[in-house]
Amino acid sequence: MEKINAIIAEMNTVVSSPKKAVSAFKEETGKEAVGCLPVYCPEEIVHAAGILPVGMWGGQTALSKSHTYFPAFACSILQSAMEFALNGVYDNLAAVIIPAPCDTLKSFGQDWISAAPQVRSIPIVYPQMSRIEEGVEYLKSEFEIVKKAMEEISGETITDEALNNSIAVYNEYRKTMREFVKAAAEHLEIITPAIRHLLIKAAFFMEKGKHTSMMKELISELKAQPKVEYKGKKVVLTGIMAEPDSLLDLFAQNNMAVVADDLAHESRLFRTDVPDGEDGLERLARQWPLMEGCSLIYDPQKKRGQMLIDIVRENRADGVVLCMMKFCDPEEFDYPIFRKELEAAGIPLLYLEIDQQMPSAEQARTRIQSFAEMLDSM
Numbered sequence: 001m002e003k004i005n006a007i008i009a010e011m012n013t014v015v016s017s018p019k020k021a022v023s024a025f026k027e028e029t030g031k032e033a034v035g036c037l038p039v040y041c042p043e044e045i046v047h048a049a050g051i052l053p054v055g056m057w058g059g060q061t062a063l064s065k066s067h068t069y070f071p072a073f074a075c076s077i078l079q080s081a082m083e084f085a086l087n088g089v090y091d092n093l094a095a096v097i098i099p100a101p102c103d104t105l106k107s108f109g110q111d112w113i114s115a116a117p118q119v120r121s122i123p124i125v126y127p128q129m130s131r132i133e134e135g136v137e138y139l140k141s142e143f144e145i146v147k148k149a150m151e152e153i154s155g156e157t158i159t160d161e162a163l164n165n166s167i168a169v170y171n172e173y174r175k176t177m178r179e180f181v182k183a184a185a186e187h188l189e190i191i192t193p194a195i196r197h198l199l200i201k202a203a204f205f206m207e208k209g210k211h212t213s214m215m216k217e218l219i220s221e222l223k224a225q226p227k228v229e230y231k232g233k234k235v236v237l238t239g240i241m242a243e244p245d246s247l248l249d250l251f252a253q254n255n256m257a258v259v260a261d262d263l264a265h266e267s268r269l270f271r272t273d274v275p276d277g278e279d280g281l282e283r284l285a286r287q288w289p290l291m292e293g294c295s296l297i298y299d300p301q302k303k304r305g306q307m308l309i310d311i312v313r314e315n316r317a318d319g320v321v322l323c324m325m326k327f328c329d330p331e332e333f334d335y336p337i338f339r340k341e342l343e344a345a346g347i348p349l350l351y352l353e354i355d356q357q358m359p360s361a362e363q364a365r366t367r368i369q370s371f372a373e374m375l376d377s378m
C-alpha cells in the first residue's frame, strides 16, 4: 500500500497545482507547453515536437470577467477556462489548440483571439462525416496545420519517426489506462471515486510516458493486493465530466463506487487506439472514424445506449449516473435516446447536473442519497 499511496500523493501534487507541474516540465526540459481544449486533440503531434500537451478543462474559480464573453447559459468548463485566460493563468502556454465540436467551443475559439491575444490559438475542425475518405483527408489537412504550428513553436521538424513514436507512447498510455480502470474495479476499497478521477486527471498535466509508467507500477501494486469484495453499490458514470471532487466524495459517503465510466474527460479519451499504418498524420485521422458513443461525434446509429448497457453488464454495475454538464447541448440531445434504452433494459439511471462552479453539493447529496436508497431496495 505504501507504493500505491506514494503514487496517489505524487499525482495529487500535480493535479492540485497544474501550473507548477507545467513550469517544472518547462524548466526540466527547456521545452514549451501547449493547451488542449476539450474534447479531442491530436496530442501526439504536440508530443512529437517535445512539447507538453496540457488539458484545459476549466476548474473551480469565481466567474466575473468571463461574463463579458459568455452569457450565463454557457457550460461552466468554458466559462472558467475563459476566466482563467482573462486572468493570465494560461500565459505560460506557447499556444492553445481549440477544437470546435459544439457551438460554445466555436464561439470560444473566436473569443480567444481578443480575450487572450498574447497566447496563440490554433483552431481545429473535426469533420462530422468522418467515415468517408474525404473526411479522413480533410482531418489530415487540419492536422498538417497543427504540425506546422508545433514545428514553429519548437523550432524543430517533426519527422515521421518522431510522430509514430509518439503515437506508440499514446497507444501504450491508452492500453494502460484501460487496464487501470479494470484493476480499479477489482479494488474499489482502495480506488475510491475521487482517487480514480485524480489518477486519470493527472495525465492532463504530465508527459504521457511518465504518467503511463507510474500507472503501470500502480496497477501491478493493485494486483498484488488481496481481493476484497465490495459491499456497496457499483455505478457507471456517463457524460462530459464528474467534478468537483466534493461530488465524487458523495458517492463514497453513500457506499457507491465507480466501477467504469463513459466520460469525455476520462474513458472516452483512451478507449480507442490509433490504428496501425506508416503515415502518422493519416493514422491519427483514421482514429476519428473509429470513435463511437460520444455526443460530440456524429453517430446516426446512436450506439451510446447499447454501449452503456454493455458496460453495465460487463462490470455487474447496479446503475448509471448521468453527469449532465449544465448547458451542454450535445449531451442534452443524447440523453432522451439512451434514457429510453436504459429504461427498457431495466437499468436505473440517476440524472445529476454538473456545474464546476457548484457552490455546494447539497442538492446533489439528496439526489445521490435517494438513488443509493433506491438501489438498496432493489
Ligand code: SF4
Residues within 6 Å of the ligand: 038, 075, 076, 077, 078, 101, 102, 103, 104, 105, 240, 296, 325, 327, 328, 329, 330, 331
Ligand atoms: S461541455 Fe458541452 S458545451 Fe461545454 S465545451 Fe464540452 S461539449 Fe461544448
